Amino acid sequence: YGWHTALVKDGTDLEAIDTAIETAKVSGKPSLIEVKTVIGYGSPNKQGTNAVHGAPLGAEEAAATRKALAWDYAPFEIPEEVYEDYRVNVAERGKAAYDAWEKLVEEYKQAYPDLADEVSAIIAGKDPVEIKPEDFPVKETGLSQATRNSSQDALNAAAKVLPTFLGGSADLAHSNMTYIKEDGLQDDAHRLNRNIQFGVREFAMGTILNGMALHGGLRVYGGTFFVFSDYVKAAVRLSALQGLPVTYVFTHDSIAVGEDGPTHEPIEHLAGLRAIPNLNVLRPADARETQAAWYLALKSQTTPTALVLTRQNLTVEARTDFDKVAKGAYVVYETANGFDTILLASGSEVNLAVATAKELEVQGEKVRVVSVPSTDIFDAQDAAYKEEILPNAVRRRVAIEMAATQSWYKYVGLDGAVIGIDKFGASAPAAKVMEEYGFTVAHVVEVVKNLK
Incomplete structure (x- = not known):
């Protein structure tokens, strides 16, 4: 998959670790460095056992460990040379990098003032353009449309307004209706395209979305069948715990998927997601409510959203109300x-x-x-x-x-x-x-x- 990988067989070999890191920096690829370690290393009687996983060493074993490691300092005492090494090799290096970055930013502001303002707003977590209810297409009473299709209309309308809006699906884009039509697939040659191929990896998709949201400046979403929300749920929980406005698109939401049978028919999933604190679960009744659900998701700043959508057509009711969904x-x-x-x-x-x-x-x-x-x-x-x-x-x-x-x-x-x-x-x-x-x-x- 184009990754650079390295193996360090001894987690106490600092030179080997340093070499692996330096090599990774110049590889031109994302890197995975595997480091083999011994849990509780240095503890004469407990290293390599579960005894050091969930409990303190205790005073006697801590003293034995200090002796085994030739550490002649009292508990919580940090030698002056450690402080000095940190100041020179970490703090000062970090300040130099920060100063260089600040200089680059200032030069960019001078050369491209309008773009600089937009970038600053994006990094601060502000949408460069405000999404409005009127940005979504009108859905007339009596229209018969599956809410997954209504969702596709809504997300494509949002994509025309928000340049920082992007996402994809766990290998189900044409079933979840999560494809941004005006863009192609994102790859090495097309980095600005906004359709991401996550592959058949629901949990990985969720963690990637969380990482993108943590970076800031992006409105991100990912889709899969609702019954597969089980596979991504740990990432959904972390979205909620961290206050990340990720949008999860869950389609094929009930026994109405019919012939697919019980393996693909969600039952307990709505209750399970509703139990997660700081997660807005929205199951819209028709196209109009689906647009409103997307609008709420895109206005959220600290709460993720789960959109639960149908495969079968639903009729737009006379009194469903965009504003009242809020x-x-x-x-x-x-x-x-x-x-x-x-x-x-x-x-x-x-x-x-x-x-x-x-x-x-x-x-x-x-x-x-x-x-x-x-x-x-x-x-x-x-x-x-x-x-x-x-x-x-x-x-x-x-x-x-x-x-x-x-x-x-x-x-x-x-x-x-x-x-x-x-x-x-x-x-x-x-x-x-x-x-x-x-x-x-x-x-x-x-x-x-x-x-x-």
Whole structure:
């Protein structure tokens, strides 16, 4: 893969380590230096054992180690010559490099003032151009489009505005719809292209994205199937822990993938990601909500985003609202004569909830439908807004989501119901699987009718 590699067989051989580093510097390639070491080296009785991995040596063994290493200094005493060596070989060298860099930057500012301002803003973590809602294409009511396709439209619109926006997929770009159409693939000969081939390496993709975000100045994203979020999850967690605004694009989000079967049908994945602190999980209901989800992701400064998207087409509802997605949940349908029942849903199930509400209305029921693109964002709203959307007095509540059920009981309570999936999926045509698992208007109507 074009790497320079080196092996140092003895981790105490400083000359060998130095030689490996100096050789790497002039190789012209990225370098991996493997250094063989002995854990706890110098400890007469514990080196090479797990005893030095998770516990201190103890006073007696520490004294024996100092003796074995001929270290004649008291604990925490640092010899003056060590300080002096650090000052000369590290501090002064670092200052010289810093001064040279500052001189180069100043010369650049003088020669290219406008570009210098842009570079300074990018390095400071500011987008060189502000993305706006109107930068995204209009999605009319009634449009039928898979949210993975809506996502592709949104990210390509963003790519036209933000020159620092780039990303790719773990070998699934044409399934995840993560390709920036106006650019080619990034490689040695085309370094400015913004489509990255991460390969079949979900975790590596996540760590690369984290590294790019840590550098600063870049808006980065990566995609894979939602069921494979398990493979990248450790990197997602570190995005959240470090406050990095990485965007993860997860497609094929439910049992609606049908014939692919249970190995490719996410069940517990939504609940697992929602449990990660400082991660915004957004499962949009249609093209309009998908654009809003991307907008929120691109405006985030310290929180990563997981976009959970469908393979199947979804219809743009009349009242889905770009701006209200920023609240995490909002009303998308309500019967004319008020409501005494609330249906909550995310993603593809919002279409089902609205269709059910219309059927219940015909039967004389009074229903409100709440789209919940993000439980994380909704939970962060103030009490007044939560009461506005989910009045405490209305206890007849049903949540609908093609995933594990535990995310929803905090909203429906013990007197409500959750139509979800707490077992693995099945292989069959998507419509058949959804029918078997109860995601039909008839079944939702039945559940509502059985509530008091």
